[in-house]
Amino acid sequence: MNEKKTARLELDGKVIELPVVYGPENEVGIDISSLRSQTGFITLDPGYANTGACKSGITFVDGEKGILRYRGYPIEEMAQRSSFIETAMLLIFGELPTREERTNFRSLLRENELLHEDMLHHFEGFPPNGHPMAIMSAALNALGSYHTDLLNIQDTSDMRLAAAKIISKVRTIAAFAYKKSIGEPAVYPDPNLSYCRNFLHMMFSIPYRMYDPPQEVVRALTLFLIVHADHEQNCSCSTVRMVGSTEANLFASVSAGVCALWGRLHGGANSAVMDMLDYLHREKLSVKDYLEQVKQKKFRLMGFGHRVYKNFDPRARVLKRAAHDLLDTLGLQDDLLDIAQELEEAALNDDFFIERKLYPNVDFYSGLILRALGIPVPMYPVMFAIGRMPGWIAHWYEESQDPNMKIHRPRQIYMGSKERKYVPMHKR
Ligand code: SDX
Secondary structure (H helix, E strand, O other): OOOEEEEEEEOOOOEEEEEEEEOOOOOOEEEEOOHHHHHOOOOOHHHHOOOOOOOOOEEEEEEOOEEEEEEEHHHHHHHHOHHHHHHHHHHOOOOOOOHHHHHHHHHHHHOOOOOOOHHHHHHHHOOOOHHHHHHHHHHHHHHHHHHHHOOOOOOOHHHHHHHHHHHHHHHHHHHHHHHHHHHOOOOOOOOOOOOOHHHHHHHHOOEEEEEOOOHHHHHHHHHHHHHOOOOOOHHHHHHHHHHHOOOOOOHHHHHHHHHHHHHHOOOOHHHHHHHHHHHHHHHOOHHHHHHHHHHHOOOOOEOOOOOOOOOOHHHHHHHHHHHHHHHHHHHHOOHHHHHHHHHHHHOOOOOHHHOOOOOOOOHHHHHHHHHHHHOHHHHHHHHHHHHHHHHHHHHHHHHHHOOOOOOOOOOOOOOOOOOOOOHHHHHH
């Protein structure tokens, strides 16, 4: 690409030159940081669809080609060959860990899997039907009060410890929230188990009866968490970076990320997909009729479409295959998987979706894996949050290390009333 160094902009007869920024993957951006001071103008970009918030070296997404890489490693290879903890270390610290580094980090996770017993009162503060995302966000923020030495991270060892505490304890929080919601006693983590196997133990063991899942189940959960681990400047990651830009602590920042992820247009879509599939199945609605209603804009085809992917979301491919493999291994047949495939087939051949470049995204098949694992629908966005935690931590850390970090403070175009005089009550 012939790299132009500047972009020319003509405004009110005045021409200004703005620097152009090139990334190693041929992404280009116009640096407008001097625009207002030079012209008095700002840009307007609702939803930031055309606006880069930062430079980042963590994750690369090419939406046109359906490419996703963590620190340069393709998601397909990471899903096939890596573990969730190794993926987390790669995202946070920038390189695949050596055997010794991985062993040491795993020890940190083991040493930090318990919650302070006083934290268990937090779960009592929620009604039995309290949504686990509300519990997760509250508990993550509360965690900071139990680790005040990590509220002001000073160096890499602080970062490593804080990352280990959050990545380890987020499982415990999720499992304890689930157990409370079904009236079963909390099952404490077992330091002899791997990350995913330990989570499944806390979720499904009961006193004196250990849950010992087949390796295929553990593998499916591992793969689910790997493909959710990061996705550059998505809404929840941008939230974590925005909160972190005020120098708020890591616990508060990831707690805010959970809240952003909860929305059904974002991480909450995985449960919305299951509700949608269940609705079609329960009402015996034909895929054709349902898609007609989608095309009439009565509702959205949940799990389809993406701000960045205008081609297949590579994670959807990985998860679709994993859902099939898991159901085959477990000898399960799921009508909802059949409906999902029929919906995908029909949508991919329908002009309404083709014209709008709407493809299955990460949320379209992910819920079918969680359903086969026995995880209830309200927990689906929680599972997304467990997977995304390393990505949020990596971005918070990258931003905190940036000497040019500035507090996020977008501008606006004011459209309200012009100046007017106060009207006393008797004249209103
Ligand atoms: C995630 O950003 C990330 O990276 C997110 C994520 C991550 O890993 O962090 O990938 C995770 O959040 C995936 C997305 C999960 N959400 C859903 O599945 C909800 C359903 N999808 C959408 O609502 C929508 O596609 C978004 C929110 C994902 C993207 O919305 P955009 O980019 O703002 O697109 P848009 O709303 O402007 O839609 C463009 C057109 C519109 O039609 P027209 O006005 O041109 O006629 O496409 C239509 C929309 O109505 N459209 C859909 C649709 N998504 C967009 N129509 C039907 N069904 C859909 N799902």
